[in-house]
Amino acid sequence: MLRAIYPGSFDPVTYGHLDIINRTSKIVDELVIGVLMNKAKMPLFSVEERVKMLKEVTGSIPNIRIVPFDGLLIEFARKMEATIVVRGLRAITDFEYELQMAQTNHKLDREVETMFLTTSLKYSYLSSTIVKEVAAFGGDITQFVPEAVIDRIKEKMS
Numbered sequence: 001m002l003r004a005i006y007p008g009s010f011d012p013v014t015y016g017h018l019d020i021i022n023r024t025s026k027i028v029d030e031l032v033i034g035v036l037m038n039k040a041k042m043p044l045f046s047v048e049e050r051v052k053m054l055k056e057v058t059g060s061i062p063n064i065r066i067v068p069f070d071g072l073l074i075e076f077a078r079k080m081e082a083t084i085v086v087r088g089l090r091a092i093t094d095f096e097y098e099l100q101m102a103q104t105n106h107k108l109d110r111e112v113e114t115m116f117l118t119t120s121l122k123y124s125y126l127s128s129t130i131v132k133e134v135a136a137f138g139g140d141i142t143q144f145v146p147e148a149v150i151d152r153i154k155e156k157m158s
């Protein structure tokens with residue numbers, strides 16, 4: 001059984017995340033989406049809201065689970081009995097941080113490998129932060145996030 005973790009803040013989930021989720025779910029037997037609880041990051045959405053939105057927008061994918069986590073990613077991977085961590089790479093600007101994270105995690109546990117998927121070109125500019133910024137100024141975010149998320153962002157911003 002090949003189980004992978006796709007960790008992130010998902011504040012909120014975007015089409016870029018969904019692209020990675022869809023493609024990874026076709027490669028592994030089970031994909032666990034790990035939703036970081038960390039309040040220090042001051043998320044717009046609570047972890048419960050982020051999990052709910054992820055469940056709504058991934059409902060049609062059979063081999064995924066959505067699980068909140070706190071603390072070290074590597075501990076979470078062990079708990080889930082996952083041997084792969086998946087991350088999306090959008091551009092060269094992501095590389096330094098992602099490399100540092102992957103190498104630190106590999107130092108902490110050599111049994112867990114990080115695998116990178118390059119984000120599809122059409123989402124290479126997209127991030128949750130950008131979506132929140134556009135929404136905060138009343139911009140159109142329909143190209144960036146699924147419908148279920150648009151309503152939630154509007155509620156938060158109003």
Ligand code: PNS
Binds near residue numbers: 009036074100104
């Ligand atoms: O979506 P994000 O915010 O880029 O995801 C970052 C995440 C959740 C992958 C990262 O912050 C993380 O793994 N946090 C858990 C704490 C941890 O294990 N840190 C050490 C890794 S260097």
